[in-house]
Amino acid sequence: MRMILRFDSKTVTKPLLSKTTLETGALINILRAEVGSRRGEILIEVEDEKAEKVEEILVSEGVEVIELVEAIQKDEDKCVHCGVCISICPTEALRFNGEKKVVIEAEKCVHCGSCVKVCPTQALSLPF
């Protein structure tokens, strides 16, 4: 399970991920982190069985948790399959299929939004 964690000025300074791991024994993989002095956003991956417990603890500590079930969204009416996004994606989640259409491999997407900013037809968007 992938989750986006949003920290505010209170929670951002606390070592909450370590705390969560110690309490649950869950192995947390950090896929992306942008942490500043007043807020932070971290994308984590947690084993499915422990996801619920991890979420519960983080929420009780005041962290906003968004469960990621979807990858970046592509509007098929807008996409012309030019592929500008492909070389921009840091995790190679975008590629051409056999039909030369641009497709998204959801499990590789880390929701960084890089592709959203470069799409010339504004076909890409984050799902939340």
Added chain:
Amino acid sequence: MVKTVEEINQKIKEGNVRVVTAAEMKEIVAELGAEDAAKEVDVVTTGTFGAMCSSGAFFNFGHADPPIKMQRVWLNDVEAYTGVAAVDAYLGATQLSETKEMYGGGHVIEELVEGKEVELKATGYGTDCYPRKELYTEISLEDVNQAVMVNPRNAYQRYNAATNSSNRILRTYMGTLLPNFGNVTFAGTGEISPLNNDPEYRTIGVGTRIFLCGAKGYIIGEGTQHAPPYGTLMVKGNLKEMKAEYMKAAYFPGYGATLFVGIGIPIPILDAEMARFTAVRNGEIETKILDFGVPRRDRPVVRKVTYEELISGKVEINGEEVRVSPLSSFYMAEKIMKELKRQIEKGEFFLTSPVDRIPKEGASKPMRQKEVKIVKSVMVKAHTIPPHTSIEEAARLMIEKGLNHLPVVEEGRLVGIITSWDIAKAVAKDKTGSVAEIMTRRVVVTHPDEPVDIAARKMEQNDISALPVVDSKRRVLGIVTSEDLSKLIAR
């Protein structure tokens, strides 16, 4: 064996023409050889679908009552050119909206083709024959007399690919280029692109009927900047007959608006030579990767590359594997080739012989400029200080000499810069000591031969007001300040 276009058209009429796409033709020639392929195949369809900035449309809006001679005209707040007759105007794909973000001429054209209404606003100066001075209405393609797409430069045969050696992200018409050779982008569809399949321009010429955004269009002549083998075409077509699915308005972040244009060109296989031409492979089509990190007209060539390497999705630069993005849609190009093939097979599209040839040679010249103002001509002497200078001493020097910037030099090389703002900050924080403690170490610099415009952009982007001028060994030769540059503009 020689076929004529008339004979091929006769076959189309009779319904027994053999049409293949350019992609299919490669295989056929490889299997049968050029001679037999020429007997077998009558027409090869080619296609491309890319962002083509040099595109737009002429409109004749019809006359209002009382009539107006449009001096300026806007469609959805995107200005069109009206320096022609009273109600004629040309809307360019890259013209930006004056009110709406990420919207331009290409978007207006797309909306019109989708059947939508757009706002028409015009102003005039009033004449005896055209008394009206203002006009505001809504129009659709049905309302206007003519709407003709006329694109001065489309269908580039091949195009220079782009990369970026600099340490910052570049937002260009070639898409977003990541720092430190982070990616490569390229345009054009290589072996299926029209002009690569007729490199001598035997059948593609003035008057050739083509598929243009879903309508039947025509080649007017060679396009602007036509420079074989970087050939281009000027084309026209009736906007009213076009289909939105074969065009797409676009906005490249940091660059601006443009239009994806879909073009298909049928190539008659008149003889074995044409069969050989249409068998061209991506590996034979070469272009260059240019470094957009150098913001000059003559961008350095990073390396030569074939379309085969580009299309593979990865190229090597300085021993590293770099990922590649196309800017043209191969999916759409394929769709256009197939649609054109279908139309010819159904007898809906007939071939033409060129009325005239387009040039087989030509070069795109650089602009004749009076002079390019370079940094050397505006820089002034810089007062430099060593890093151990005290903050007080630096402050005194600034006041005495009337300076805001002091480059810091150690052993003859630039190691930092100190500004009056840095001094003020140090004073506010009760900081004492040497300038080395408060100076900026990552100095943005310029060079004596750099154009003034580029130096000015560096200052603007970094939000700074001066640039030390250094040579290749980072020895300080002088300094340019934004004050000096603004004097230059005021003059």
